[in-house]
Amino acid sequence: MSETKTIQFSEETMATVQRLIKRYPEGRQKSALLPLLHIAQAEFDGWLSPAVMDYVAVILSIKPIEVYEVASFYTMYNLNPVGKCLIEVCQTGPCWSRGSDDIVEHFEKKLGIKVGETTSDGQFTLKTVECLGSCGTAPMLQCGGDFYENLTNDKVDTLIEKLRANGQRSTYMKDNRVM
Amino acid sequence: MATIIIDCKTYEVPLGKNVLETCLNLGFDVPYFCWHPGLGSVGACRQCAVKVFKDADDKKGRLVMSCMEPVVHNQHLAVHDADTIDFRKQVIEWLMTNHPHDCAVCDEGGSCHLQDMTVMTGHHERRFTFNKRTYKNQDLGPFLNHEMNRCIQCYRCVRFYKDYAGGKDLDAYASKNNVYFGRAEDGVLENEFSGNLAEICPTGVFTDKTLKEHYTRKWDLTMSPSICQHCSVGCNTIAGERYGALRMIHNRFHEKINGYFLCDRGRFGYEFVNAENRIKQPSINGDVVERTELETRLEKIMKSAKVIGIGSPRASLQSNFALKTLVGEDNFYHGVSDHEHDLAELAVRILKDGPVRTPSTKEIEKSDAIFVLGEDLTNTAPIVALAVRQAVRQDLSGEPEKIHIQGWQDAARKNLQQQRKMPLYSATIHETKLDDICTSANYATPEDIARLGFAVAHCVDHNSPAPEHFPEALQVRARSIANGLLAAKNPTIISGAGCASSAVMKAAANVAIALHKNGIVVGLTYTMLECNSMGLTMIGGHRLSAAFNAVINGHADTLILLENDLFRHGSFAEVGDFLARCKNVIVLDHTKSDSTDRASVVIPAGTFAESDGIIVNNEGRAQRFFQVYESTESIQESWRWIINIGKTLQHPKLQTWQNFEDISKAMASEEPMLQNIDEVNPAVDFRIVGQRIPREPHRFSGRTSMHAHIQVSEQKPPTDDDSPLSYTMEGTRIQPPSAMIPFYWSPGWNSVQSVAKYQHEVGGSLKDGDSGIRLLEANAASSLVYFQGIPEAFVPLEHHLWIVPTYHIFGSEEMSAKSASIQKRIPTPYLLISAVDANIYHLKEQDIIKVSIANISYSFPIKINRNIPVGMAALPYGLCDAPINALPEWGIVETSPLTELHDYVRKTKVQH
């Protein structure tokens, strides 16, 4: 689904990466691992392939295994290819009691996929996640750096249309927020 | 001391421990998983919950994890309270939701901590009816089997492997219900202590792959307390046998030496005992003969011959001493190269006559600064390397105490400590596995290592000699090392026979003596090449070259060679010539070698598993290993064969000896350095309430059937005339003295964790104290003065390479290298040279270099190393036929150089 790219940060990104690494004392460059993985995920099709993780390891001069360990721990890093829009529906208590199950079901019907799957056109991946801290506006979902709150089936329909029309890859890195 | 109240009873306990340890010490069976006395507490598994009450009036209490709760005065606790019992039951039920019910096929079954804890907590019925999560297992190499489905996520494996042993290739992945412990991909676990995962894992995720080849349950093994034979550290082991084959080696706790851990060479090197190339029958000129014929022939040979005996650094004191007695003191020679002989004698002299004490491994673990000279510890004395790592990991800054963090609070302590390390200085010929924790690692030739050592000694005490023309840059380094050592309260200096240089050992001694003169309690450790190098040296005997001369000059014509492959200790031509000159070569050994191939009479000796014996480790501690099983073949201990020979010859002394104890007593009275050697363990008539100590657990099965296919009528079990142990399950169940614990077991504790029941306090010394007798103590009234004779700085020689030995944990030691699993880890022979030299000779990695050593030409594929000094090369010990015993030696490079050395050096200098 993803075009083959040589794994190499753009010059601009590399500058950011270097800036991040410099934040930490010498010999502790591993501390920059989390933001680097975010950057890598945004840069390389929204997921971390083993090759991408190895690349990050090289940049930080650590062993690949140290990257795998961290990347596999956090749910916001995707270790498998995902669609352009990664839809993460919160399913923790408050959202659930406000009908997150129905929202998920509506998504499944609308997109013709199950949770954890990607549409055949590579546009959407549906995922359920734990609390995103927006319980007051339950049910809610996250797509990239954006929250969509107080969801109803109609809102979901509009959202799908909007995202499809937008056609851009969702990323947590919007406005360099991670930095 | 503090007063605490557990379940309404009052106890006096020491402060500074956690509640779990304290409860275990008091005999409470509190279940636990993630806590380990060697690793400390992290509170991960939630299994060890107990209740803490605010005061005597508090009836409700609160649940705490006992491993994370420090003991305080007037603490009210409940272990057997309904809530805690319920809670613990619930926790184990969670842990068991995904655990497969495969105890029947699991190797851990019967010695499984998880089984024990499940029974202890009373969980017996599975209510979770959903699918269990399953994982893919990895191939982790020849030592360990991986079965991730059994994992209960206690994190002990990564905590041991990464934090304790410094491993880099095992990690925890993912989170929640999907945690996975393994490598990044299939492949050999690189760390030299990986085998401990089989013991540290509370269940069967990591199990011993070599045991799997001939699997036997723990309860079915005949086990004996043994001593590892694969290096000079002398770790305590438990060796288990069934059906006449050695099945496994386990750790046997010794507080001062190996603690809870063994290295992989020690754990998996045992397979040579079962190997194909064992000598099982006596033979004369290649023909197998009966015992009676052997005896008559030997009598005939010996009566008319001028006999000399050559002892062995890998044979027990008893065997060496028996041989010495048989041939007479004047005709007894040490079966090691003269070089090795001198190094061992130097070590014994320094440690015996010098003012500096040699520390135990445990003491090294506690030292606050370490200076390693010339030794690649991970490969020559692995457990010492592990101890050094623990010493460096200590946090003696006082910070933790300030904020009341105890030593056992592992995670908190690590968090506070961050990168703070205790100083470790090392000077080796190339990089070592300890470099990642070194304060400063120096790479130099043995001569320059010695010079650095002398310079450090001079900085510590100006009365000690200083090297001449010592470069200023190195002087700065020497000063910083000296300052680091002077700032310490109890530093340790470690050196050894590893780089085959007496100058290095002398330099180490000078540093230690200089520190001692400054009033610092310093330790000095020398690692040796073989398990009984120290013992052989203490027995006394002549050099090997004298034996060669004796035969050449016609003073002797018959040789008795004891458990020794002489070709490892002398050049091929010289030894070959020597053996050819002897009219009769009688070899006592357990495994075929080049020497047995050239022998006229070969006598099958027992390995450590078929023998009793005492060996002396590098700390000078004499320890006894006990026979595990009686061989069905004609195999018996070397010393017993020698007694037999003595009897046929009517030797006045040997005639009177019957068993192990007789030899030990004779040795104690005759050998000045081994005066109380007969007290190493209780006498042969030692009994506990009139009973022997059983080698077999009471659950041992199949007695009436296991030999039925050979002989239906049951045979009388062999009796042991050499020790108070019995070969059966009959005997006392009372805990034996610490030197004679054949296995660890306690009711309800079937796994290795039961060792706690044998200790004074959990993690502390065994109830009966440390086994073994120290033969080397510091001499307070020492007259030992500083060593002089500082070598010249190393200067590279055109067309030459200064070849020094380097070591591999797998391959460099003779016996373990014959073990099938170890063989899979032995690297192919190579010559390690610097990048500069590779450039000079225009060689790439793996290219063949031709070098002539002592007029014999050898070819090696090269390995390029960026740290090894220019003009020097390292040749792995024991991996190839090259004369390793003659090293260090100049090798003449026969491969033509592209650039001349001096040109190259000049050029690079200009560039700089």
Next chain:
Amino acid sequence: MQLTNRSKLVVKKEMNFWERMYLPAILGGVMITIRHLFRRKSTVKYPEKTREISSIWRGQHVLKRDDKGAERCTACGLCAVACPAEAITMTAAERKKGEENLYREEKYASTYEINMLRCIFCGLCEEACPKEAIFLTDRIVTTDYSRTGFVYGKDKLVEKVDDRIDVTKRQTLAVQEFKQQKQLSHNK
């Protein structure tokens, strides 16, 4: 010392002439034999005829195969450790790829021996077995001319794929009822 009050003092009596002839004693013996000829026989003509045995009779062991014909025994050693006569021994081996049809689980017994001379047919092995592999059957251990013939290896113990041994016959009603309770994981 008198240990019990039922002891009788035996006096060695001199025999008279008649008694020394032994004739009346011999005739008395012959009479007993002849009387027994007309009594009901206490033996049966095995193997033509077999005796009736109890429904819970414990006879020769069998190592069962599963419904696909793979050996059930995993060499866990629990039967051996349970055996009060110490008459069972085995060696374990790892199943190799391609042997899935031979052995049900990844470990199996490469040898399995019962010393029938020692076995007391108590059935504890059957009780200990977690894999329902070993059962005592209604068969009788046959006689043999040599002692070694009583060491039963896998050749005699493992049932033939095409000649299964029915072990349900000798199980009590209670056990059979228990086996019907499919909700117990043990019986799945």
